[in-house]
Amino acid sequence: MELEEKNGEIIWVKKDGSPAKRKVSDRRRIDFCGFPTPFGPGGGACKSLTIIKGDPVKDDAVLVEAGGYSWHGKYLLSRTDDDCVRIRDEERELAERLVEESKESIREELERVRKEKRDAVDIEALAKERGLKVWEANQFDGYWCKEHDEFNDIPDGWDFLPSGDGALTRKVRRGPHCILMKKKHGHSKPVGTIAPSDNIEQAREELGGEEGAKRREKSKKRGQKKREKRITKNLKKKIRQQFPSIPKKKLEEVTSKARRKGSVGSADWVYFSSEEEEEESLRQTARLAVKAHIRHKHTDYDQILLQGVPKGRARFIVSGQIEEVLEKWKKTQ
Structure with missing residues (x-):
């Protein structure tokens, strides 16, 4: 149905x-x-x-x-x-x-x-009334972890294990560790694990040392390539289903742009969707990608932004033009 x-x-x-x-x-x-x-x-x-x-x-x-x-x-x-x-x-x-x-x-x-x-x-009066202290909060671009807040130095005898090797990270985190985060523009993401050096080396050896790391990396890349191909193929299929009249050249352009790093088609919620959720995620991604393409290629959106118009206002101005193209591409040939 x-x-x-x-x-x-x-x-x-x-x-x-x-x-x-x-x-x-x-x-x-x-x-x-x-x-x-x-x-x-x-x-x-x-x-x-x-x-x-x-x-x-x-x-x-x-x-x-x-x-x-x-x-x-x-x-x-x-x-x-x-x-x-x-x-x-x-x-x-x-x-x-x-x-x-x-x-x-x-x-x-x-x-x-x-x-x-x-x-x-x-704020000062409210704090005084409730017996509270007031601190000035500033966002910062730097490293931090829950145990030590803003982070500058690795403890003696500990070492840093960068993210990327899931098997090794899971094994190391069975023992004492801290997760190092990178905070930028108010958002945080894990970048690695800090743990005792001996624990990291022991876990690495138990997983086959350097040879084991090479095998895991090779297997990881094979899996990533298969996933990339599947997502790209299914995204193109979803775009064609929702917009059957989209020109073939535009279809290729939208798909290629959406799958670039940092674009909607490479977002975590698409890349790591479960099998049950992938179809719905790709459906949403297809519409967002097509709308973004129309906004930048078929309207004066970018020129309006250059005039100093706020992003929200600029999107509202071109929304009618976007809907016209969407309706045109939705029609069955």
Whole structure:
């Protein structure tokens, strides 16, 4: 069965074209209508999703509540500027109003309101009233670990094991260790493990020393190449399914661009999706990749940004042009 939109409703349709009785979940509805979702590493597992406010067919923004591993809580999703923002419980009324008003950039509007609330609070007075101390918090670009916070020196007798060899890392982490993180632009990612030098050497020898490392690296590369080919092939298939009238040259261009490092087609939630989640992840990736291509190649988006127009506003300006091309490419030849 396939999903189709008929008379403002999204329904399941059988192979013979007749409507099925199966109910369409809210998760399927937002995916079908092209709303972004806050996928995270591990495939963006979402066990349940409920639309609280908005109609995904008619509205450019919807408020949803999700329950899952990678994303949980209330989110405001915007189709216009391809953005999704986590909503605090006390912001629900504001989020519902933003859905009704169809703001150009939900993130900019939320940040504006949040800043107004922060600026209205006298932090020093509040801290004094509650008997608290106030520290100034600064983001920094550097290394840190949970045990020692900002990290500068490796303890005597310990050594650094960089990420990359999963078998060796797992074995070393059975003993005493610290996970070294790299913090940049407010985000953190693990870059390696700090552990006693003797433990690292013992684990390396138990796994076959240098020869064992070479075998694991060779096997890893073979597996990566197979996975890369499979993802690229399936992504191209998904693009063609959703946009049957996309020119062949454009199909190759979109697929190639999406699979480059740092692009949506190489994101963790695509690359490490389980078999059950890969199809849905690639469906979402296909739409995002095609929209990004149209935005940069078929509109004045880049020129508008060069004029100093905020990103959210620029995306809103060209959203109509993007939808026109999307509808054209969706048509069956």
